[in-house]
Amino acid sequence: MTSRRVLPWLGLIAVFLIVIVWASWPSGDRQTVNEQAHELASEIRCPDCEGLNVADSFTTSARAIRKDLLRRLKAGESESEIKSSYADRYGESILLNPDSSGLGILVWGLPIVVLIFGGAGIAFTILRRSKTPRLTPTDDDRSEVDRARDQ
């Protein structure tokens, strides 16, 4: 494979990697406690309503949880401490993000594994093709083409 054919692929991979790094790079802006509480509230399931997180719900429990989250964050508790306290009282299902251990690891890990092996497969294919010599016409081929043109 010539460098002319490899370059677009390398460019595509570079763009892909740049986009992933850019999207996952932590923002430089420091969150306020209120923003942090709102983000945390969006990761906790509203305990007395269906299909809503605490940030989007107006039930008594959701209001109480929002107030509690703000109080705990102001008191210096970490997000993981707060989440674990809620999971202790309500069970794991109160957390909207799947647990990163046990079966939950499949949800987080499998896409990454598929991405790595898929990327490796594409890379192997490109490399293998690049090693395959390009076909050059033999004298027989040329004479056959000439015969075809003469007809």
Next chain:
Amino acid sequence: MKHPARWTALLVAAMIVGLGVVLAVQVGDDPRSDATTSQLVGKAAPEFSLRTLDGIPVTTDTLLGKVVIINFWNSWCIPCRVELPALKEFYDRHRDDPSVALVGIVRDDSTKVIKSYANAEGIDWIIAIDPNSQTALAFGTRGQPETFAVDANGLITGAQIGPVTLRDLELLLESAQGR
């Protein structure tokens, strides 16, 4: 390795099949099954400090040494009204037993409305107001009514989400009495 791309494809396919099998096996499990039972049974009851309708303090400490049935409720909740006769009968049965206490904790309601409702219904047991529902939150309640049994050492021995019957209340009491 003769055909690396082929092996990679096979590996990815095997993983996808594996995931499919795991999901198929798990399909019968309700991921929210923990939402139908209290996670606090067997654990120490959360500490609270509330006041009754008359302003008398009700705290974890004032109830220690007694078997306590804690009922979270409010006046506008229909299932709470459904269970009221059972609570009345339960209280009448045990009101003279100094080792047993029935405490109603009101969440999401006004003191004025509750006072009037309690008078109209003849509710004689301890009624405490939970401002901002923080005690309800500490008990991990998902609404109302919810009832908890706490033993003399402050350990939660039983809980029920939804309205209770007289039999439920007696069973909760027995669990707290260690019978």
